[in-house]
Amino acid sequence: MKLSIHQVQHVINHTSFVIKMILMSQLIIGCRHNATKNYILPDFETNKSISEISKSIRNITDEKDFAVVYTIIPGDMNLEVYPIKMFCLKDSTWEKIEIRRGIIELDSLYTQGDPDVVEKDIILKKVCRKIEGESFLKKLTTYNLFTMQEEFQLKKRCEEIRTDNKVPEYTDLGFSSFYIIHGSNVRNLTYQLYNREEDCPSMTEWEDIEKIISLYEDEWYSKNH
């Protein structure tokens, strides 16, 4: 079969179109694939299995590409319920998501009374502007969250620098808890902070942890991030 020049030209054009389409789709897929990789996400050392994370956290983080979660584990005798705050990346969008737990439904309080009041979790979500998300991530990195040693390691170092080689253990304190989640990789960090800067004066880590907490506590919804 002999093709006319016109036909050859047509085949070339068609092929070129297909190739262009393939290349374009590759480009698009490639862009989408790199969306999370637009950010060079910090490396961290896994120390916990994803299956050990509570369902209320996983329900949200499973759908995200990356998350840094902060919550408070209350001290003994304290029955307060503290919110869970998550700084999450999905595609190229940073979000600040907060689960406010145990919110009493007022109607149920009036109609049913204690102990049958209905308690619900409320989830708040704020989509961050790019600059805000990047700034927050940068601060977490600057305060060394992703390379921070676990509490037992910090205490061990503290022991070594103390003359009595003992780190005071205070009873009944709660913990500040962080989860860094990237796919199935999870790092969990929990710390007690009371008096630690005084107990281990030459260590800067405790101050860094307090600064990280302050990002989640005091500057969570501020315009600076």
Next chain:
Amino acid sequence: MQKRLPVFFAILFLWASSCNEETPVSKTSREKIIVTDLDHEPIAKDLLSKLQGKASNGRISSLEIKDAFFKYEDPDSGVLNYTFPLPDKSPEYFENMILSKYDDGFYGFIYRYIPDENYIKGESFRGTLQQFDLEENLIGEFTIPFEQDSIYAGGRTQLLNQCVQSIEQKCVTTYKVETVTDYPCHCQYDRRTQLSSVCTFSFNMGMCDDMTTAPPGGGGTYVAMGSGPSPKAGGGGSGGNTTGTIKPKTNPVVIVVPENDLYVGDKCVACIENLLKNPCLKMVAKKVLNPALASTFNNLIQDIFNKNDKVNLIIKEGSLTKDAAIGSTNPAAIENGIMSVTVTLDPTKLAQSSQERIASVIYHECFHAIVNSLSNNSYSGDEQHIVMFTNKLDLLAQALAAVYPAMSLGDAKGMILVGLIAKDGGMSPEGDKWPTPFVDKVLSYSHFTRSQIDIIFKRYETFHTSGTACD
């Protein structure tokens, strides 16, 4: 330069003279109660040595003074006496040995305190005070509070009048270390007769707040001349013991100590130091740690922290917000041979709480303080909590119910068990939380359900349908 020299010397002189004026407070202050020891009291040491060399009473000759004793000295009136606790001979009473200076030297007495059935340990002493010479011959007997017809048997001390108002004075401590400081204590002063009474201390918690006695009239055991300061006022040591022969400034031996907190410098020894500032927290802490409270747990607290000059409990305020805690207990720390355990309460977390809730938190922390001090921090928080919520639940609950009689024992247990519910960390606990099945297992010892505890807690803490408000 030459012009500046006089100024320089003037400054130097002023500085030097200011140094010279640094005399120990004990030497310059009037009416001082001093907690001291033999190393600081050569007179007492000498007297004891002489006394023990010749004492016919085996108890006295074998007496070992290892710990603190009390000295009362008023250089103006010449009063000087020492009070030493004697080892317990009977559970029915306790005794002190007093060495008092009179014109012709020091005389020794034994004071025996026999509490009556109304006497509550830690409160002002009520009962019989018997005065003996050192050979244990009875020379005087009084009922406290005083009655005019108290038996008088010719001792050096006799009844002067019934009660006088005690006033706060500054006392000093030289015990163990060379620090001299003022600390508030209650001593006695008879405004009507202008007699400033001599204060000795009744050890073993026998406190007598309103008691005064007349000038010496005879009796007692002559010990020695001593080498202390000479009395400026007459001691009335002539042997005359007629009732009513009051000789001003010739002061009797009197026992007064409502406060049993003692200080060495700024350090409190034998103390429960309530440093709380929030009025409600301070009041509740005072209430639950009142030495007069009759509960086994409180007695334990008093025995460990309030009667032992080597172990102190300090309760202070502090922010525990960073760790979402309401209260916390430090490990026991030893400094200069004195052990201290500090409990911190966060006032912001307890601002709206009922007294019962605050009290339960204080007792929770006191439990840790006791274990930390007795075991020298050998037990973990978990170990302590397990015992607290099982074997010792009744101990704490009974103490709580003793402070708040309107609270049932069941409610008191529920309030203590709130701490157990707070330990629940679900199926994947973090930090030092416990897995739910373990919490349930511990809870099963108490025969309480979670919802029962929840309801009790909410009544006292959330809805305030039970409990005592602070205001």
